[in-house]
Amino acid sequence: MADADRKRWGAVRPGLPAFAPAKRRELILSALELFHSGSVTVGGLGRQNADDFRVSLWETAGLPAPLVDRWSTTLRASLIQREIPVSDEALALVSLPGNTFTCLDSVLDQAERSAGVWVRPSRREPLSAARLVAALLAVGWPPDRLGFYPAGHRTLHGLVRRTDRQIVYGGAGLAASVRDSASLTLHGPGRGCALVPPGMAVGEAVDWLLPLIAADSGRFCSNVRTVVCADEPEPLASALAAALDAIHPDPGNRDWPLTVFREPDSAQQAAGSVSGRMRAGDRLLTRRPPIVREAGGGTYALPQLVLLGSDAIRSGLHPLIGHEVPFPFSTVLRARGEVAAAIADESLFVYRGAPHRTGIEDSHDG
Structure with missing residues (x-):
């Protein structure tokens, strides 16, 4: 034809x-x-x-x-x-x-x-x-x-x-x-990342990062998949995980709507691709089960956030850095200097945060 x-x-x-x-x-x-x-x-x-x-x-x-x-x-x-x-x-x-x-x-x-x-x-x-x-x-x-x-x-x-x-x-x-x-x-994949500068308040960082991770049900190539912190990452990671856990799987949710997987086992496979890439020392900080059934027979993959272990990038980039799935997901880790730059270099969308100013530093089609 x-x-x-x-x-x-x-x-x-x-x-x-x-x-x-x-x-x-x-x-x-x-x-x-x-x-x-x-x-x-x-x-x-x-x-x-x-x-x-x-x-x-x-x-x-x-x-x-x-x-x-x-x-x-x-x-x-x-x-x-x-x-x-x-x-x-x-x-x-x-x-x-x-x-x-x-x-x-x-x-x-x-x-x-x-x-x-x-x-x-x-x-x-x-x-x-x-x-x-x-x-x-x-x-x-x-x-x-x-x-x-x-x-x-x-x-x-x-x-x-x-x-x-x-x-x-x-x-x-x-x-x-x-x-x-x-x-x-x-x-192709955007592998979006956000660089959190030193001294940025946790609350301010969460307000900035939540839309970058959760908007559009995490389905855009521009969504953030990796949060790179200059400071100790756990306080921010815990607060961000709590914000993701508060997103309700409701088709009428206008703030952070989540999509439903209709194909059998597709939600399980998507969510399992996160756990399957975790290494020793990594911690899943979101507390809800990763999968929940929808009344009409479909399945939600709920938002997930993983705090990477301190040795996450000693031998090359961690397999979860930049990992794209069709639901809100991100990793959080601490990195500076050449390591942070290497992660940014692998991303088509790089967001740089600063007090009272946020935005995309580098943006290319993803």
Whole structure:
């Protein structure tokens, strides 16, 4: 199918009417309004309103409504904050992850700058991508300029070969298999870390760090996975663990909503990847069981925090440093100088705290 579609693209592309950048932005803004609050006809699913969309994401992917609303708003905010790009003649591919649909921003970016864009949704959460494509078509986006390919990793390689530019989200295994394309941009793990300076008060540090760890159910590549303390780390680690333990697994929780795992054993595997990487001297400071059942049959992986032992990094970086899981999780350790710098160098997102000032020191796409 991809091969036939690429040949067809070559045949129809010269005859497509001009598509002005301002018109593209206008249509995308209208599509995002439909995506967030309207009714669209989604191929294979039929007519779907906003409530249907939220229910379907909760039932299939475990995404609570507060996260769906937040991420929909984020998509629009990201779009209006950037300048309209100069368009070219490329056929682009965007292969999406299952952790968050905010990565649909890459679809919108490529729709604005490319002659055509093909979308490969996540197999774990294809519904948001399908709804966005349906919304674009509903507002008048030229159908010849869109493709939608729900398929596995084997098909991804064929899509990569048949497109001119590729944006691919995935982990290390996927990265190794698609690096043969010079036109490919890979968005992988962010390994976010926060550097707590000497003298920072525990309460201030917790207020700064909790959103970095727990926002968006810990699913963003920019979430903090490692907290590096210049001072003795245990007081901060204990207070931060208590704050994480206070996050209630409730689909209506608007402050720190948690996602539910729908696939059998997936929550256990995600939570177990933390305990399986702990070494002698490490301590799990969060006190609740790591797994709790949800009334609808799904499973929550509750937030976890591990205080690493004093010799955690004597022989290379600890396997939990930068470890990414689809729930709020972080390690805390004490490190300074070259060791702290080495941890930061392994991170795409580095947050540096200081009294009365916090922010990202280094930020790259993750």
